[in-house]
Amino acid sequence: MTSGSFKLWLALGTALGAGPAIAQPQPDPLAPLAPAPPQMTSPPAATPYVIPTPAPAALRDRIAALARGFNGKAGISVVAIRDGWQVDHNATALYPQQSCSKLWVAITALDAVDRGSVRLDDRVTIGRNDLTLFHQPIRAKVLGGGHTTTLGALLFTAITESDNTANDKLMRSIGGPDAVRDTILRKGLGSIRFFDGERALQSKVAGLIWSQSYSIGDGFYKARSALPLSLRRASFERYIADPYDGASPRSVALALARLKRGELLSPASTSRLLSTMASTRTGKARVRAALSPGWKWSHKAGTGQSFQGRIGGINDIGILSAPDGSAYAMAIMTVPNRSDGASQGLMQSVTRAVIAAHNARRGG
DSSP states (O other): OOHHHHHHHHHHHHHHHHOSOOOOOOOOTTSOOOOOOOOOOOOOOOOOOOOOOOOOHHHHHHHHHHHHTSSEEEEEEEEETTTOOEEEESOSSOEEOGGGGHHHHHHHHHHHHHTTSOOTTOEEEEOGGGOOSSSOTTHHHHHTTOEEEEHHHHHHHHHHSOOHHHHHHHHHHTTOHHHHHHHHHHTTOOSBOOOSOHHHHHHHHHTOOOOGGGGSTTHHHHHHHTSOHHHHHHHHHHHHHSOTTEEOHHHHHHHHHHHHTTSSSOHHHHHHHHHHHHTOOSOTTTGGGGOOTTOEEEEEEEEOOEETTEESOEEEEEEEEOTTSOEEEEEEEEEESSOHHHHHHHHHHHHHHHHHHHHHHHTO
């Protein structure tokens, strides 16, 4: 009801209630509203400004030099969870996540557990129509006559083995890609995109639309090879330029820091996910290869498709833990111009730099 209509209704109602009365002129419904009376409110209490701990200058300079010397595109973000500083380099641009996006599926699943929507011991059966492509160790069990397992087992396999079929089945069991995107938005994780699961993403990167026939034998590779080279190149370059699953290293590192601090999940779910990430078996030549004795790396790695010598994303994201309990959330995301070895070398060098800075600040 408009303001003018309300005034007319009020006038008529008053007249009817009081008996016959002289007709009043009708208000102009297009007349501007009268200004509202001023509201007297108390000013909000001042929030004290806290100067964050400055990042070690030597580490900041070292990371910048490493990134500048990388043959390709590299984004690096390191958050010192205990000390509060952060070092970023090219960390706000979007980089292909690839299998690093499995982390958001796991967080969505555990958040659903925390809210009572599902249980990790809920049983699910995986059939041939659930198979995906590329790395899927669970495929052998499915082809053996179907495989019944639990949501908890799917989560563990998706993170530790980077199993695409386990990940997509887990995703569909907890509400699909929309549920994951909702979790990212609801928890305020920032510049992090999520596409429609592994098989949809990998098909689109290659210039294809997913067909379940691609999961049989070398069906996907044959279909991809049959495409004109120009179309494959255009699809690959389009993905690199604006990845459908893109994320900024800064947002990823801050989300990991919040995970470690227990701000995203219940204590039980936080502990479970970090323990699972510590059991990851992929990416051995990345951050893990540079660990000093007593240091631990709880993480998720991601690797994209290769096209004419280029790889569409080589990443390692996780929590680096020192022997004294200090922890650093790190996101190192790259698109190398030629070889994957350059990305691995960069990740190892960044890790050594963070460890050296930690030891220097603590006299270790």
